[in-house]
Amino acid sequence: MPPLTGPKSGDALFGSVERVNAELFTLTYGAIVRQLLTDLEEVEEVNKQLDQMGYNIGTQLVDEFLAKSNVSRCVDFKETADVIAKLGFKMFLGVTATVTNWDAEGTSCSFVLEDNPLVDFVELPDTCQGLQYCNVLSGVIRGALEMVSMKTEVTWVRDMLRGDDAYEMRVKLTKQVPEEYPYKDDD
């Protein structure tokens, strides 16, 4: 039987985990991006690496999330998106996202972030205009969802570093693998 306790609130969850200074994190992430720009020559290649790095991180973070949040099975992609926006972002970055722009089928939506700790103090030089600085975040979402059997494509549609008024990533569910549980429902 799934646990009977409900999920924690985002604030309680954020309060319950070990934390480090956000500026240290921001500067460390900035150092990775700078390093990749130096090592790889194509901005497009840097975008791919950041996404892959995020994917790897996401596949690992999902365990901590499930262990600490008391979230049990989500009934569908909509509920999953809400949990990520309200609890996932809060638990890891200390901010919440808004879920919006659902398509008719309920398989695509947007996460909108107004506050994004990743980009404090960041300005893109003219030579980096194609850089998708926050690709690590979209990679994290993709990696974490894949671990709960949802294959997705995640792309940035608005980016304040490129002059937009918010950060918006589009998440499209492409395939959902039915989960097999080690217990039967009538146990």
Next chain:
Amino acid sequence: MPPLTGPKSGDALFGSVERVNAELFTLTYGAIVRQLLTDLEEVEEVNKQLDQMGYNIGTQLVDEFLAKSNVSRCVDFKETADVIAKLGFKMFLGVTATVTNWDAEGTSCSFVLEDNPLVDFVELPDTCQGLQYCNVLSGVIRGALEMVSMKTEVTWVRDMLRGDDAYEMRVKLTKQVPEEYPYKDDD
């Protein structure tokens, strides 16, 4: 005149800054190290890059530290080392360090860390035995101290990832440039 309020406690300081989840930080740092190991062939080269990355971060973090900690001028290297151990580590990583093993001249000491958020879940594969995984931290110390006119050499002498019983970095003051203040003491 320097501010009359005393420095904040480490806990108050850590409570007053924006924070993110420590596991996210740990995994992000792990992703950098993995990336560098892939891109650069020599472990020695990776060690250098991590140190340089830390140096760059340290030169920027020192501003946030001075702005938020209410720490005013330290009288000497000894006091500076204590402030870093008790307030600096706490503010950024949420842990404190012990200052020990002073030499007779008061120009070399060790920071000992028993808890190190950087290395949670990390194991070094046999192929990486020369890797100084935490070089970013020694780089941060070197960079931050250089911003307050203290040139140092910082090296790791104990490392739990290599089987030691603690993390110990040795900090040696090599040159202290007298600071010039924009005000006169009798103002």
